[in-house]
Amino acid sequence: MLNLAIHLLVVLLAPPFLLGVIGRTKAAFAGRSGPSLLQPYHDLVRLFGKGSVLSPTTTGIFLAGPALAFVAPLAASLLVPLGSPHAPVSFTGDLILFAYLFALSRFFTAAAALDTGSSFEGMGAAREVSFSCLAEPALFFGLLTVARISGSLSLSSMLAHPWSLGWLTSGASLVLVVAGWFIVLLAENSRIPFDDPNTHLELTMIHEVMVLDHGGPALGLILYGSSIKLFVLGALLMRVAMPFGAPDPWLSALVFLAGMLLLAILVGVVESVMARVRLVAVPQLLVTACLLSGLGMLLLAGSAP
């Protein structure tokens, strides 16, 4: 019970901080001092304090989008062990649920975008779903590789695997999987090589265009949900990428939080040194991610007797 409470507390409180760290890293690269680390929290509070305007053409689905965008990542977070060795919820095959909770939230975000009747938002929805079908295989190939190495099909015990051991026996495929997952992380959270979360330039937006008609608390929920999504996918990546397991729960929680900070800084660095790729090059990058994770799996299958 205490485990669950701490887990929820971390998942609810920590994610916007990552956005703050990313913002600060980018500001440091640009030679500015940048917004406060707590700025994303202020933004959320401001949005939740606003009233909302609903278009009369929309139906209930319009509000289901933001609700799912917040609830689905939260539910998915329950399947991933953060700092502790065990996740609050785990059963055999929960990795499928993990992947499709995000797909569910994406479906409702796209449906809410279509519900507004704006052709512009429809275009964004089309882009989002077509890119996500390229990101999904990359995620799954990686999950399969990790499942095969750890010999388990539930995320909790997959990620509780002593990865220092996994890196010694099959580090080659893990490098490929981690590289593939990092690309997926950037794509799924619409970070820079794929989408720029700061601009609202109509022709290039992918994710942002779908939520143009949401405002106030609904937009707040969407932003909050997307920061949780970044946190959860990042947790999945860092649990595999960092081969340090500490026996002491506090120490391992500390290691985990340090890892997440490192990831946020890394994302900030990538956003500072790279430009957004052209829209036609996005599938190419995602196909590369698929190939990397797929090769990781193949290497494993090839090396196993």
Place this chain on the structure above:
Amino acid sequence: MHPADLLLVLVLLMNFLALGASGMRVCIRAAALQGAVLSVLPLLVHRDPGWNALAMAAGAAALKGVLIPGLLTKAMRDVHVAHEIEPYVGFVPSLFLGAFGTALALLFAGRLPLAPEHVGTLIVPASLATLFSGFLLLTTRRKAIVQVVGYLILENGVFVFGLVLIEAMPFLVEVGVLLDLLVAIFIMGIVLNHIRREFSSLDTERLADLKE
């Protein structure tokens, strides 16, 4: 797992970077980084690397990682060639072909009768995959400079394969390969220069016009 395997995975990643890069500069840098990574490998594979192994690694790193890519970058700047790579086969298909080749290399290497110490490692599959990627670049790219990069990657594959023989044969093989490469790059540089002088372009497609 062999310690060299992690570096060999980097080599494979560089193959994909070179195949997927749409700019010439990225392509050249991928080949340079691959060469630099490769030159460390003999130290890891050899049981007791002596001073000649060290000198060999330093020489290979200087040649593959700095000198040849530097020459290529200089050539790119000198001949004022556009930086876009215009491939005959698109980037996504060439990535897929590269992945297919790598998969085949993995499967094929599993069936080869290798010496017992090389059975579990990535040396042979990585070398075959690198050979294939280099061949792919060499055949499917239009610009002559990228074709030279393809040749460079092809040769990197040969270098990796040479690691299998590192115990049986002296470093003479490797030195020979490196010298061959340097001579080949010089010849290619001269050829590139001549092509440019005759046709004021490095687009090999225009060479087909000679026939008419």
